[in-house]
Amino acid sequence: MSATLKDIAKKVGIHPATVSRALNPRTAHLVNPATVAKVKKAAAALDYLPNPMAAGLRTSRSHTIGVVIPDLNNPLFPGMVRGIQDTLGRAGYTPLLVNTDNDPDIESHLVASLSARRVDGFILATARRDHPLLAQLSEKFPIVLINRVSDSVQLPSVAADEQHGIRLAIEHLYGLGHREIAHVAGPAWSSTGHERSQAFTRSMKDHGLVTSKRISAVSSWSIEAANECATRLIKADPAITAIVAANDQLALGSIAAIKGMKRRCPRDISVVGYNDMPFMDIVDPPLTTVRVPQNDIGSEAARLLLSMLVEEGSTSVKQVRLTPELILRSSTTHPRVEK
Amino acid sequence: MSATLKDIAKKVGIHPATVSRALNPRTAHLVNPATVAKVKKAAAALDYLPNPMAAGLRTSRSHTIGVVIPDLNNPLFPGMVRGIQDTLGRAGYTPLLVNTDNDPDIESHLVASLSARRVDGFILATARRDHPLLAQLSEKFPIVLINRVSDSVQLPSVAADEQHGIRLAIEHLYGLGHREIAHVAGPAWSSTGHERSQAFTRSMKDHGLVTSKRISAVSSWSIEAANECATRLIKADPAITAIVAANDQLALGSIAAIKGMKRRCPRDISVVGYNDMPFMDIVDPPLTTVRVPQNDIGSEAARLLLSMLVEEGSTSVKQVRLTPELILRSSTTHPRVEK
């Protein structure tokens, strides 16, 4: 039990309402500066902490944001979550973090329980392209999507510029002399997988390169799935000299496939990843990859949501795209000269 | 604005207090089963969600737990956090997660703001061995320490059995034939670093091996620091055939040091890590390491804290130790036979 407004009021000899006004920055100007000072001193002396439940009950705002991600163990997310935590925290908001494990039922359940907690808004990082929940939810709450965009509903979002990222990868390979480039694509249900796959096709076309039979999608974002997928691609077309993978796990699987076929990366086949997860600089070979600014995505999303919380009226839907960069390491090199 | 008890009461035609009793599992037995049924139906129809702020204001319990970790980006923590989230969530509690970045000032600040949020308890994963905060905090709140124990105060904790983990590593190396084993220890201020270092000395003694001049502590848990540290150790004593590192990062730094001295791991020097971070199976060489059950540490800590919340009276301080296991990979082998 810590001190309350009433305690301070008693100590200073004024009414609790005045104490409330004095302590609230938005209303402090209505109060005599001298009494404000006295109140503040008394508050510090009693080490008063405002009770957010009482305030929330009155104002029906919890200063709390629901953050829904698939899985914290996926190295993609801790960076984003930190970005969110840091900017929300600075603004006096607390993120409530939950994991869906990519299960729509669990997701519905968790979103419901966050609603019960009276969150003031949501940041959603779930990856499915279509989701019935989105439309309903966005009518009741301010929402920001991260690391994905929505197909159906038009919603505020913060994501990497996938088109640009994939282009960086292909320009790099093209510059090294590669022409026979394949794509290990992400699952079809995934928003990022879909976008990167489309970006691949477009960028290849822009370079005058063919993609037919050179794109194959995995069923899940796993090393094993990518291993199979890449093996299939290489067997189907032995002329391939480079692979663009839709993320780092898929790149690692592709490298495993290359090794499994007794060929070498990058000597025989170059590989480019996507995301730059931790430790991608010390795998074998160190992975050339497109780095996504994960922290920035998180903090930008938080900023966007906070701005939506103040200007309720604004109808414009902001869709922020952050620019990725290519990190050059050892998994890419010139294609081997034919003997 | 969702429905309230009053709305349900009006719909059913009874008093709000009765609705409250009917909906609260702990008091439902006081109510006519027939009216309970009617109330539940009405609640579902209006999709009533209890307002936790109002309940919390009344009961002064927020059903919220402060979870304080150094940095979510450190791969050690996501697993523990998931364990915490999952078990707390099942019990109707919500974790409030904050990062200290190992800065005591930031930590004090965050703990204060979590207190302001009226958390019902704390799970602390901060690593410093001594911390003035602990004693005070533990008087006001139920606390569980994870991944560390406290030197000064006797507090409930959940951590890995470091003694056992280090012993596994040394027995493994000993069994391979190693006798000249060095230890790249963690920072002195770190609880785990300290414990593992002590465990190393003890286990070596138990095997009749000498440790003098074979232990050196890094100043931070970084690959670079370990690189320097291991280089120093090897230069000082070229007879060393194996290194036990206090965690995986230090193991990676040690391997880098070995490579940097134009020697090979494991051919010239074997290395054992600790933690089994993600991707340690695909670094070069794949790392033999002691796996800590991170999820279990988290869920066990949550369970412990929850039990403390119900039985306020209990004075016994539980200190749980979870058993790690050795993961055999390719960074260890027989010592090279002298020519």
Added chain:
DNA sequence: TTGTACGCGTTATCAC
């Protein structure tokens, strides 16, 4: 078994 009455700590709206 159900209704009454009150208070948790805060803030918004009056009136002075």
Added chain:
DNA sequence: GTGATAACGCGTACAA
């Protein structure tokens, strides 16, 4: 510039 008062939604001792 400040005080009085009511209300946010819920839980609970007490009365009926």
